[in-house]
Amino acid sequence: MNKNLVAVAAIIVFLAFFIPLASSSPDGLERVVETFEVTKQTPLWNGMMSDYTIAVLGDSYVSTLLAGVVGTFIVLMAGTLLGRALSPKKTKIIN
Numbered sequence: 420m421n422k423n424l425v426a427v428a429a430i431i432v433f434l435a436f437f438i439p440l441a442s443s444s445p446d447g448l449e450r451v452v453e454t455f456e457v458t459k460q461t462p463l464w465n466g467m468m469s470d471y472t473i474a475v476l477g478d479s480y481v482s483t484l485l486a487g488v489v490g491t492f493i494v495l496m497a498g499t500l501l502g503r504a505l506s507p508k509k510t511k512i513i514n
Contacts, residue, residue: 427495434487 444450452459468486476482 427492430491430495431488434491435484 451457468490471486471490472479472482473486473489474482476485
């Protein structure tokens with residue numbers, strides 16, 4: 420379990436340093452929309468962390484950092500739970 424905590428801490432430290440350096444260039448779908456000049460429509464739902472920020476926070480650095488940490492934690496927990504659900508159960512063999 421300690422190895423897992425060290426890994427999570429290392430990921431959070433990595434995010435703290437490198438998230439602010441993320442490219443401001445548009446990603447895949449946004450680039451296609453710009454290239455073909457498709458009109459943007461109002462989304463039905465903006466999501467929990469749209470544009471990789473937490474809207475409640477005013478500071479863009481802290482907002483982006485927390486969005487990265489929360490998103491990474493969610494993905495790690497989902498992967499862990501999925502792995503546990505899909506892994507074969509250990510059975511005791513009684514002789």
